[in-house]
Amino acid sequence: MSFGPLPSQLCLLSSLRQKDVGDKVRFLGCVTSYSTVSGILTLQYRGSEDDQLSFAAVDVNLVLESLGAEQTRVGEWVNVIGYVTSTDSKELGDKNPAVEVQATLLWSASPLNLQKYEASVKALDRGKS
Numbered sequence: 103m104s105f106g107p108l109p110s111q112l113c114l115l116s117s118l119r120q121k122d123v124g125d126k127v128r129f130l131g132c133v134t135s136y137s138t139v140s141g142i143l144t145l146q147y148r149g150s151e152d153d154q155l156s157f158a159a160v161d162v163n164l165v166l167e168s169l170g171a172e173q174t175r176v177g178e179w180v181n182v183i184g185y186v187t188s189t190d191s192k193e194l195g196d197k198n199p200a201v202e203v204q205a206t207l208l209w210s211a212s213p214l215n216l217q218k219y220e221a222s223v224k225a226l227d228r229g230k231s
Contacts (some may be wrong), residue, residue, distance in 0.1 A: 110183045114223050115147035116156040118201040121186045127203065128183045130211055130219065131158055136174040141166065143174060143208075144200065145182070160184065165205050169182035172210055179211035 113121070121127060131145025132158075148155045155219040160182055162169055173180050188202040198205040 103120060103169050103225060112143070112223055114156075114194055114220060115145060115158055115201075116154070118158060118186060118203070119189050121189065121201075123186055123187045123188060127186060128162065128181065129158070130179060130214075131160075131170050133174060133176050133178045133180060135169075141158070143180075143205075144182065152190055158182075159200040160203045160205050160208070161187070165208050169208065170210075179214070180208050181211050185206040 108126055110126045111121070112128045115129045115131045118127065118129065123174055129147075131147045133143060134141070134146050135144040141161060143160045143162050145158045145160055147158075161184075172178060182203060182205050184203045184205040184207070186201060187204050190199065
């Protein structure tokens with residue numbers, strides 16, 4: 103019997119829509135905007151050419167004390183661990199709805215090869231099946 107928190111599920115931002123509200127997830131995204139008023143960091147990710155551009159609206163209010171300017175700068179890549187709070191947000195419009203996530207941890211991504219990252223995450227998903 104485990105008494106600690108559940109581990110996060112590593113996934114691509116584009117697969118957040120298939121998660122359930124309350125699922126603990128870990129994903130990578132590129133900052134497109136940050137609202138200091140609402141504490142919402144908007145991330146996007148476009149995988150391989152056949153993947154559609156995906157968005158996440160990440161509530162960072164719980165991690166504001168550890169959040170640096172580099173994690174909110176447009177164009178920066180960040181890792182997020184948090185909980186899915188909604189999968190049907192229309193915040194960015196009907197064309198590109200954003201999945202909403204409450205961040206519990208957020209940090210800058212080091213230089214990475216996105217193709218290798220995506221292949222690794224997809225390989226992990228296949229291994230779980």
